[in-house]
Amino acid sequence: MKAAVLDSGKTILAIRDVPDTNPGYGEVKVAIKACGICGSDVHLVAHGTLKCRHYPRVPGHESSGVISQLGEGVEDYAIGDRVVIAAGTCCGKCAHCLSGRENFCKEIGVFGFDRDGSFADSLVVESRYLYKLPEEIPFEEGAILADAVSTPYNAIKYRGNIQESDTVAIIGCGGLGIHGVAVARALTKAKVIAMDIDAGSLENALAYGADEIINISQVRNAGKTLKEISKGVDLLVDFSGYMKNVEDSVRALNTGGRIVLVGIGRQPLSFQIPFILIEKMISIVGSYGSDHRSIPDLIQMYLDKKINLKPSITGIHPLSAINDCITDLDHRVGNPIRYIINPSL
Ligand SMILES: [Zn+2]
Numbered sequence: 001m002k003a004a005v006l007d008s009g010k011t012i013l014a015i016r017d018v019p020d021t022n023p024g025y026g027e028v029k030v031a032i033k034a035c036g037i038c039g040s041d042v043h044l045v046a047h048g049t050l051k052c053r054h055y056p057r058v059p060g061h062e063s064s065g066v067i068s069q070l071g072e073g074v075e076d077y078a079i080g081d082r083v084v085i086a087a088g089t090c091c092g093k094c095a096h097c098l099s100g101r102e103n104f105c106k107e108i109g110v111f112g113f114d115r116d117g118s119f120a121d122s123l124v125v126e127s128r129y130l131y132k133l134p135e136e137i138p139f140e141e142g143a144i145l146a147d148a149v150s151t152p153y154n155a156i157k158y159r160g161n162i163q164e165s166d167t168v169a170i171i172g173c174g175g176l177g178i179h180g181v182a183v184a185r186a187l188t189k190a191k192v193i194a195m196d197i198d199a200g201s202l203e204n205a206l207a208y209g210a211d212e213i214i215n216i217s218q219v220r221n222a223g224k225t226l227k228e229i230s231k232g233v234d235l236l237v238d239f240s241g242y243m244k245n246v247e248d249s250v251r252a253l254n255t256g257g258r259i260v261l262v263g264i265g266r267q268p269l270s271f272q273i274p275f276i277l278i279e280k281m282i283s284i285v286g287s288y289g290s291d292h293r294s295i296p297d298l299i300q301m302y303l304d305k306k307i308n309l310k311p312s313i314t315g316i317h318p319l320s321a322i323n324d325c326i327t328d329l330d331h332r333v334g335n336p337i338r339y340i341i342n343p344s345l
C-alpha cells in the first residue's frame with residue numbers, strides 16, 4: 001500500500017510503498033477516506049520541532065474511513081462501517097482507559113508519532129479506537145472530530161466546565177482554537193470573544209460565530225481590551241501557548257473564572273499580581289487531547305445542527321499533494337483551517 005513516510009532527519013514526506021498488514025485479534029483494517037493535516041504535523045515534518053519515537057514513521061492522527069477487514073474477536077463492527085479513528089493511543093487496560101478517560105492513561109501517545117498513522121491507504125487499529133460515523137457526516141468533517149474539534153471540546157466542556165451563561169474568551173484561533181470558537185458558540189448563550197495576532201484567523205472566528213474579535217498585535221494590552229469588551233470573562237481558553245496573553249487576560253476574569261491551557265508554551269507562566277487569583281478564586285487547569293465522551297458528543301451536536309464544520313475544510317487532496325499542503329499550511333497561504341488528504345483519490 002502507499003503511504004507518506006517521514007524518514008529520520010528529513011523535512012519532507014516520501015510517498016512510497018509500505019508493507020500491508022492484516023488485522024490481528026481485536027483489530028480492524030480501515031481504508032482511509034480522509035486525514036486532516038494538523039499544526040503538529042507541520043512542526044513534525046517541516047520544522048522538526050516535534051519528534052517521533054522511531055523513524056521511519058507514517059504521520060496522520062485525524063482520520064476517518066471504512067472498515068475493509070475484520071480481525072478475530074471484533075464483534076461491534078462490520079465490514080463497510082464508516083468510522084472515525086481516535087487521535088490518541090493508550091494502553092487500553094488501566095483504570096483510566098477502562099473508565100473511558102484515555103487521556104489520563106500513563107501510556108498515552110498519538111497516532112503518527114508513537115505508532116504509524118493515517119497518511120496511507122489503510123491503517124490497522126484496535127477496534128477500541130473507533131467511533132461509528134453516521135452517513136450524515138462527510139468523511140472529511142468526521143476526520144477532524146478526532147483532534148481539531150475534540151481537543152477544544154474536551155478543554156471547554158470537561159476541563160473548563162462551560163455553563164450556558166458563561167462569557168468565553170478564546171486566545172489563538174488556528175486549527176484547534178477556531179474550533180474552540182465553534183464549540184464555545186454552541187455551548188454558551190453569552191458572548192464569545194476571539195483573540196489572535198492574525199487577521200485571517202480572526203475573520204475565520206467571526207464566521208464561526210465569535211461576537212467580538214481582538215487583534216492582539218494591534219492593542220497595547222490585550223487583557224485590558226478584553227476586560228473593556230467582555231465586561232468580564234468566565235472561561236478563558238488559551239490555544240496560543242504564549243503565556244503573556246494569559247497573564248494579561250487574568251484581569252478580565254470574573255470571580256470564579258476558569259483558565260484552561262491547551263496551547264503548549266515554552267515560557268514560564270507568571271502573574272504580576274498573584275493575589276488576583278486568590279481573591280477572585282480563579283482556577284487554572286491544563287487540557288490534553290480528549291476522552292471517550294468527546295467524539296460521540298460532537299457527533300450528536302453535528303446531527304442536532306449545533307455545530308457546522310463545513311467552513312473548516314479548506315481543501316481535499318490526494319496523498320501526492322501532502323508536502324504542498326504542509327508548506328501552504330506552514331505559510332498560511334489562503335488562510336487555511338484544515339487540508340484533508342484522501343489517499344483513495
Ligand atoms: Zn493534532
Ligand SMILES: [Zn+2]
Binds near residue numbers: 090092106
Ligand atoms: Zn491506560
